[in-house]
Amino acid sequence: MNVTEGRVWAEIFLDHLVSNYKIIKRKVKRSRIMAAIKADAYGHGAVEIARILEAEGVFMFGVASVEEGIELRQGGITSRILVLSPVLYSQVDAVLEYDLIPTISELKFFNLLDEKVRRLKKPILVHIEVDTGMTRTGLPYNTAPATIRKIQRSPYIKIEGIFSHFPLADGDGAFTKKQIRQLDILVRTLAQHKIRPAFVHLANSSGIFRYSDSHHNLVRPGIALYGLAASPDIRYGKGFIPVMALKSKIVNIRTVKAHTPVGYGHTFVTKKRSKIATISIGYGDGYPRVLSNIADVLIKGKRARVIGTVCMDLIMVDVTHIKDVAVGEVVTLIGKDGKEEITAEECAMKSKTIVYEITSGIGPRVARVFKYNDRFISVRNLLGRWRYDGKA
Secondary structure (H helix, E strand, O other): OOHHHOOEEEEEEHHHHHHHHHHHHHHHOOOEEEEEOHHHHHOOOHHHHHHHHHHOOOOEEEEOOHHHHHHHHHOOOOOEEEEOOOOOHHHHHHHHHOOOEEEEOOHHHHHHHHHHHHHHOOOEEEEEEEEOOOOOOOEEHHHHHHHHHHHHOOOOEEEEEEEOOOOOOOOOHHHHHHHHHHHHHHHHHHHHOOOOOOEEEOOOHHHHHHOHHHOOOEEOOOHHHHOOOOOOOOOOOOOOOOOEEEEEEEEEEEEEOOOOEEOHHHOEEOOOOEEEEEEOOOHHHOOOHHHOOOOEEEEOOEEEEEEOOOOOOOEEEEOOOOOOOOOOOEEEEEEEEOOEEEOHHHHHHHHOOOHHHHHHOOOOOOEEEEEEOOEEEEEEOOOOOEEEOOOO
């Protein structure tokens, strides 16, 4: 069965990804790039995204967990992989086995890791996170120099990088500039103690395009790689192209009388004789339930309103105004159809959330169909099996 004959799929345009990557690369000039591909590459498919970016020469990948790092290694990725979030104490052995770079964000983890690598006499690279205002994880800024000096004394732990996180790079400029200054001061302080990490990194997508003094020698683009912006008020410049389109098909069409209630809770009642199409996607696939009665989809190049409550597996739309609609018709929920387009940003705005949640929330039963210049490359289906029919 061709996957586009299935119930719901996301098309991933790898050539768009490469184009976005090259825009970022030109912007950061001499700084190296760590591609953030956590949360299954923001829903786009981490292994396939990593393979393309690795072929393009990306320096490093950033993931959120040891499990995500292992997935990349098992998928054949050989580049550096940094686990940006704290590693569970029970996963130290896995970090060593799969050649992952852990983040040290608190002293207890360092002590555990140090004990392990001393016993094995196995050197390991680490990056150190310092909290400059996220108040989430990381060494406290005021005590960081002393803690880092202690870490530096370990014979088997090599501090390759030091970093922090922006909580407001797409908003409060004064706070963000303060963070940049703080990290710069810390780097100079460490240098006085002959601690000079090879890499300093702070800039996320918004930081890359709004604060050039945050680039240092390594940047961490995430959402921009996928052709999206962190918020509706932020634009990263011309040329960025969304990497994902989300599609499904009509599985039922019926004509009903005026005053007919539709769906769970009868949250919609027709005002006139209406033609209703049922589409095979729902909140079980990651299509937000909050889009009930407010979102549009594209059918035959025209917008059609979602009516009634979004179900786990299905949604209903009003297609009264669209001629010759048939069961099996392709429906675009995110992406272009003719002159019309529904963006992930539009879905996020109507859902009163952020675009990250829209793409990363698209679930595992949505097949990912990877294309390069409109040529089919591979597909990942519900069971996680990969089929490779060509190379980009």
